[in-house]
Amino acid sequence: MPDATPEHTLLTPGPTPIHPRAMQALTRPMLGHMDPEVFALNREIQADLRVMYGTEESTFTALLAGTGSLGMEAGFANLVEAGDEVLVCANGSFGRRMAEMAARYGARVRLVTAPLGEAINPDDVAAHLDGARMVAVVHGETSTGVLNPVPEIARLVRQSGALLTVDAVTTAGMEPFHMAEWGVDYAYTGAQKCLSAPPGLAPVAISERAFARFAARRAPTPLWYCDFEGLRDYWDDHSYHHTVPVNLHYALHAALRAALDEGLENRQRRVQEVGAAIQTALAPLGFTPYVRRPEDRLPTVLALRLPEGFDDTGVRTALRERHISVTGGLGPTAGLIWRLGLMGETARPAPYLTLMHALEDILGERGLAGRFQDALAPVPA
Structure with a gap:
């Protein structure tokens, strides 16, 4: 079988x-x-x-x-x-x-x-x-x-x-x-x-x-x-x-x-909390918001500018080998940003904790998962 x-x-x-x-x-x-x-x-x-x-x-x-x-x-x-x-x-x-x-x-x-x-x-x-x-x-x-x-x-x-x-x-x-x-x-x-x-x-x-x-x-x-x-x-x-x-x-x-x-306001709050924790975890690596003005940022699609020299294709391929899918930029932003989905069941701590652990292994960085968990308000897993 x-x-x-x-x-x-x-x-x-x-x-x-x-x-x-x-x-x-x-x-x-x-x-x-x-x-x-x-x-x-x-x-x-x-x-x-x-x-x-x-x-x-x-x-x-x-x-x-x-x-x-x-x-x-x-x-x-x-x-x-x-x-x-x-x-x-x-x-x-x-x-x-x-x-x-x-x-x-x-x-x-x-x-x-x-x-x-x-x-x-x-x-x-x-x-x-x-x-x-x-x-x-x-x-x-x-x-x-x-x-x-x-x-x-x-x-x-x-x-x-x-x-x-x-x-x-x-x-x-x-x-x-x-x-x-x-x-x-x-x-x-x-x-x-x-x-x-x-x-x-x-x-x-x-x-x-x-x-x-x-x-x-x-x-x-x-x-x-x-x-x-x-x-x-x-x-x-x-x-x-x-x-x-x-x-x-x-x-x-x-x-x-x-x-x-669940309640639409509760869902909106869940998106904001998970998105903020992702940014806190990845910021020390050099990931920064692609959209300059906070009021213009779409909470459900977190667009992050990649760090200088970051191997976009190589890292996403390594993630895919671990059965994790992350989307890069589209058209002129290809190789420049990641677009992380925070809609519906993706806007939960558990899948992004999986990402943080995988990035620790791939990049040889420690502390990503810990920073992510510390940044989270009480959010249902």
């Missing part, structure tokens, strides 16, 4: 380790996607998503059968028509992806940019709002570990009358997100990020203003699979549209309920 697969320590910016309750839910027997029990489950998911996103009670929520990138594309496919002016805030890879998708659906894209490692300046957004029908921004830019000031941007956008689309892939479910209070019209995330559910679902929330814009389209949306009306027909009216991944729905439901049971 072959040896059991060694347990892997996954410290990446996604996917995250699957929550035990979600893992158990994956093993339940299959039901049909039109079964009354599945419709009842979906209603509970919709209600819980409203809590997670901080929406109005009437806001439409659903799961798209794809990852967060499908959530991104569905917003542009349904809410943008050829010739629309779309203002995209781009200070990293995923802001740039937004711009590319909007352009593919015929938008006239304007960019508001910021240097890598810096947040979007709301004043720059205000200066380019005139005539925009939509503004799109990434809340937590995964590629650089930057937290963009969505509440401030949202106030400006609401005054302009434009729709606001927000990528909440590395924030919703772990960081404060107040869709109704801020005035967000379309938000999405990925199941495999802060919720620690399996990849393959994109939880979305769509405002009434967004549905009004969708209803006023001059032509049907070119993306049939995620047509807003078809989604609402299935989720609210229980009519057939396409076959949804039922067992992924059960797993997402379990993980989302676990997050709400």
Whole structure:
């Protein structure tokens, strides 16, 4: 009989380790996607998503059968028509992806940019709002570990009358997100990020203003699979549209309920405490925050600049041989930073204590694990 697969320590910016309750839910027997029990489950998911996103009670929520990138594309496919002016805030890879998708659906894209490692300046957004029908921004830019000031941007956008689309892939479910209070019209995330559910679902929330814009389209949306009306027909009216991944729905439901049971404020505090302990442990080696201003740092993706002369590829390869995955930089930050995931089940002391012990062996440094444990406030393991 072959040896059991060694347990892997996954410290990446996604996917995250699957929550035990979600893992158990994956093993339940299959039901049909039109079964009354599945419709009842979906209603509970919709209600819980409203809590997670901080929406109005009437806001439409659903799961798209794809990852967060499908959530991104569905917003542009349904809410943008050829010739629309779309203002995209781009200070990293995923802001740039937004711009590319909007352009593919015929938008006239304007960019508001910021240097890598810096947040979007709301004043720059205000200066380019005139005539925009939509503004799109990434809340937590995964590629650089930057937290963009969505509440401030949202106030400006609401005054302009434009729709606001927000990528909440590395924030919703772990960081404060107040869709109704801020005035967000379309938000999405990925199941495999802060919720620690399996990849393959994109939880979305769509405002009434967004549905009004969708209803006023001059032509049907070119993306049939995620047509807003078809989604609402299935989720609210229980009519057939396409076959949804039922067992992924059960797993997402379990993980989302676990997050709400823990409490979103408790989860936010857990991220902050573990992240601070990691920085305390690694600082004597020369690791420093990549994002200069503390208020611009994304808690759920800790971006650390590597020490001078650090062998990024060699160390990460040695960690992988010990079944520990750490993610380096993306594009222009490759070889410059590490991006340590602190979402869902990754934001626990135990996996990072494993990392500290491994780094002690690989680097010949002692004291990492001790510093990490000493820095921790009482955090559940």
